[in-house]
Amino acid sequence: MPQDQSMANAFVPGQAILSAGDEALLQRRTDTLGPAYRLFYEEPFHPVRGEGVWLYDEEGTAYLDAYNNVACVGHCHPRVVEAMARQASMLTTHTRYLQNNIVDFAEDFLASFPDPLSHIMFTCTGSEANDLALRIARVKTGGTGVIVTENAYHGVTIALAAMSPSLGAGAPKDENVFTIPAPTGQHGEQEGEIMRANVEKALATMAERGIKPAALYVDTIFSSDGIFSHPKGFLKPAVDAFRAAGGLFVADEVQPGFARTGEEMWGFIRHGVVPDMVSMGKPMGNGYPVAALVVRPDVVAEFGERTRYFNTFGGNTTAIATAQAVWDIIRDEGLLNKTLETGSAFRADLESLAREGDVICDIRGSGLFIGVQIAGDDPRGRTARLVNALKKKRILISASGPGGDVLKIRPPLAFGADALDFFMSGLREAIKDI
């Protein structure tokens, strides 16, 4: 396991002294899982239990989880576990038989999308959803050209790894993939026009090479590019330009979706655009592998006529029961509003802390997806020290951005005022310690 510069907050073997137990476990792990697996942190974290926004290690020490968006309604939420277990003890089967719950869920869930986004296809992972979107886009447009941002991440299949520059040079782009700079957060109301110009430039290069556009993929909060959220609406000119050239817009909501941004259920809504396809995954089953692609009927019509789509586990009865429970909890516990409120308080506290020193130079984000830009001569090193110092304060986050110099704060949505206080006092101390 060599040092992987393309991954922020990666564990580097041999640079820390672990407990004898973890050292032995790590060796067995490398022996069985092989060389492509990575761990987080200077000293890997070894949780054994989770509840709400807390993760506990073997000694019972509690860590505040300010990173894991998958457990969106809180770790081990009893309603989710119960819904999953109840359905699994009744029937787990696939979409080639008729089922009520998949149709009930589809109707309920699709109501959160604007017209004409009225079809949903179920997969197991966000990667499968993004890969399916590209298959559909190729059929619909007859093109193959894809535009993504310079440090984008869209998944791990062959096709997606080639359009996920954040994976580093080991997963090279292919000839159909063109990149544009991510926003910088420095151009205010000009962000939209700058991004449009970048898309038009990429389209021109594509045309020169005889490649027809298929899809523009955007993570609507630019999770791996460093988290860029404002001004709201800046995506629209770029999307309009790409569509004018005949391509389709895929909103990758795997990270920003499911109320994460606090303002809207889906990140694209903040930008005033209606995508051709919307992919989603991570928080959908609170950890159960369920994901989906929402698509305009006219976009998938020819694909559906030419071929079938079957995913053995995708949309199985237990996946659906679990997703329905998560969706119900998001509504019943008012998590969209709570996320907005806690997120606003969170950023206000961070702004206040930023004024106390020269460590933080920018705070971005929406709701409970927050990027904190770290200043200084060696921002990458400082960010890494801060992430690891926070872990010593029992707070879990990670880093983002091509320079690894952005604190990535993305807690379960069940993150309240107490958690925020714990976080801020830990961060204040961690800044002093580094």
Next chain:
Amino acid sequence: MPQDQSMANAFVPGQAILSAGDEALLQRRTDTLGPAYRLFYEEPFHPVRGEGVWLYDEEGTAYLDAYNNVACVGHCHPRVVEAMARQASMLTTHTRYLQNNIVDFAEDFLASFPDPLSHIMFTCTGSEANDLALRIARVKTGGTGVIVTENAYHGVTIALAAMSPSLGAGAPKDENVFTIPAPTGQHGEQEGEIMRANVEKALATMAERGIKPAALYVDTIFSSDGIFSHPKGFLKPAVDAFRAAGGLFVADEVQPGFARTGEEMWGFIRHGVVPDMVSMGKPMGNGYPVAALVVRPDVVAEFGERTRYFNTFGGNTTAIATAQAVWDIIRDEGLLNKTLETGSAFRADLESLAREGDVICDIRGSGLFIGVQIAGDDPRGRTARLVNALKKKRILISASGPGGDVLKIRPPLAFGADALDFFMSGLREAIKDI
């Protein structure tokens, strides 16, 4: 939803009168899931509960499940549900934190593979495992050429749909994919040499086109080609030839794996070959989305050095707890031996039935994966009638093969003597009815 000739046993809308409830559900399903979804049977099946080898419809009518390999230890096996729920109420988290259960499971599970297959990488679906195998093969070999059989199915990602001719013309091959005929079951001890010659011919075409070989993918029981199991060992000459040209052999065990063939835990072992990579999925979690790729360390070494592999849900703590429960049950309930015994009795009964008439002309398979070749002027039509007549007898199977003329019998492994009696008397009657 047009008629899809490439899919055997597909429901064709408008050709059957459904109950008012199912008719309404079907309309809502089409409105929400869109045009790419397909159902089985002339009249779709609508199960609401499962237990062991039985599925129950809304009226409580029991159907014998002789098709669903996913629920390998039986529908809703209480030990599986309990293990999943217990872990999900304790902690569901990912592989960037240290975990005991993934390492414990990996060691336990890898013991069923011959040397040097000693690394395992976890995904959520068989598609993800096969797609990852191709990523790794491309890095290891520097080649891109793939050989598959003429009616192969290896998955639904962009890369895999292009190498899954059984999906029909709507999912066209790409220039890196070359096909060879599947075995015919008619050449006895010559099958191996015929297949070797076909691989060598495909390699020659590949070389003419300047394409370097990457991987030969074989479903080791040829599930979608029509189920070809004998003579044992016939795969070896083809694998040897492909390797001699610098390519890697990927055993697709998504269907034949996990004791299915009765003789061995993995289908490739019956053929006396040690693959470079082995993909698996469907039965691994008895319905929970968990899958894996087992790989030789030297094959994945460069890939792991160049890039990282992270799959958000792949190998999460609950996926692993569930897979461990299934693995334990396969051992504790002696399912490998039971599968061998029931499978042998099954084929003996079928042979005896075949002698009574002229409907069945060949019986193939191993353990509880059985292919029954249907004879006559219109074998596809006769097979379809038989599959639907069996459903009226409350027995669920499907059809396979490029001609859709093979009964595909692939029940949960918990299929005992009573189930076999029920199946044989139903089949005997169904043959009379059609």
